[in-house]
Amino acid sequence: MDKFEVHRRDIEEISVLNIQGFLDAHTAPEFEEALQKLLREKRFKIIVNLEGLEYISSAGLGVFMGVIEDIRNHHGDLKICCANPKVFKVFDLLGFPSLYEFFDSEKEAVAAFANQQNATQ
Amino acid sequence: MTKKKIKKKKYQLRLPCDSENLDLIREFVGKIAASMGFEEEEVHKIELAVDEASTNVIKHAYKGVNLNNKSLLIEVFTYPDRLEINVTDRGKGFDPGKIKDPDIKHYLKKMKRGGLGLYLIKSLMDQVTYNIKPGVKNQVKMIKYLS
Numbered sequence: 522m523d524k525f526e527v528h529r530r531d532i533e534e535i536s537v538l539n540i541q542g543f544l545d546a547h548t549a550p551e552f553e554e555a556l557q558k559l560l561r562e563k564r565f566k567i568i569v570n571l572e573g574l575e576y577i578s579s580a581g582l583g584v585f586m587g588v589i590e591d592i593r594n595h596h597g598d599l600k601i602c603c604a605n606p607k608v609f610k611v612f613d614l615l616g617f618p619s620l621y622e623f624f625d626s627e628k629e630a631v632a633a634f635a636n637q638q639n640a641t642q
Numbered sequence: 643m644t645k646k647k648i649k650k651k652k653y654q655l656r657l658p659c660d661s662e663n664l665d666l667i668r669e670f671v672g673k674i675a676a677s678m679g680f681e682e683e684e685v686h687k688i689e690l691a692v693d694e695a696s697t698n699v700i701k702h703a704y705k706g707v708n709l710n711n712k713s714l715l716i717e718v719f720t721y722p723d724r725l726e727i728n729v730t731d732r733g734k735g736f737d738p739g740k741i742k743d744p745d746i747k748h749y750l751k752k753m754k755r756g757g758l759g760l761y762l763i764k765s766l767m768d769q770v771t772y773n774i775k776p777g778v779k780n781q782v783k784m785i786k787y788l789s
Contacts, residue, residue, distance in 0.1 A: 524665060543665060545661070545664045545665070545693060545697070546661045546664060546693075546697040546700065546701065547661035547662050547664050547665075576668075576689075576690075578664075578690060578693045578694060578697065578759075578762075579694055579697075579758040579759045579762055580697055582758060583758070607683070607686055611690065611762075614762065614765050614766075615758055615761070615762070
């Protein structure tokens with residue numbers, strides 16, 4: 522049984538990581554590797570789509586925290602979309618919505634990157 | 643408050659300290675909690691709290707400790723009004739006096755990873771106590787009341 526899966530899609534300069542299943546201390550390294558691969562490729566505009574994510578623990582949240590500084594230092598961002606209420610509650614308990622942008626749909630997250638681009642031009 | 647006659651049941655699970663067992667641990671406590679009548683949201687909180695306590699043991703308790711049997715014990719006690727869960731190891735322990743509630747915003751701003759587990763456990767459960775005897779028995783006791 523696959524407890525956790527990461528799938529990557531690139532939409533021009535944005536990379537979307539779809540994560541599915543259970544993100545805990547056992548599966549967090551797989552997610553971290555997928556993010557680190559993007560950073561090695563110098564892709565700093567990242568959307569993490571949580572549509573298929575059923576569970577997250579603080580080990581999973583730690584992965585988001587571990588990369589955000591590097592991403593923002595490179596004028597990028599990591600935006601989060603499509604969290605189910607149970608998963609969002611864990612992010613919320615730890616105050617993540619004050620530091621990361623959350624969106625109901627991937628389309629809105631993509632649009633937010635486009636708006637940021639326009640604002641800086 | 644009227645005194646209830648307490649029927650106590652005990653379940654226990656002893657596992658090797660390996661993160662691959664976390665889903666088994668969640669399923670174990672989640673099924674017991676659900677069978678007691680906890681709502682789905684409460685079951686999730688209990689599973690997450692026990693995951694966090696177990697993750698701390700798996701990641702830290704036996705670091706640098708030379709012991710053949712590096713195991714983790716989950717004990718679940720059911721009562722008519724509450725669920726009690728003990729997560730126990732025989733590792734090096736930690737000082738519960740040094741655990742402070744982090745200023746979570748400041749903590750996140752510093753982008754410091756890890757260390758959020760104990761804060762989450764306190765947020766998710768009704769009571770949390772520690773009994774630490776390094777190398778002998780380190781125990782995190784968590785209680786959730788049925789509403």
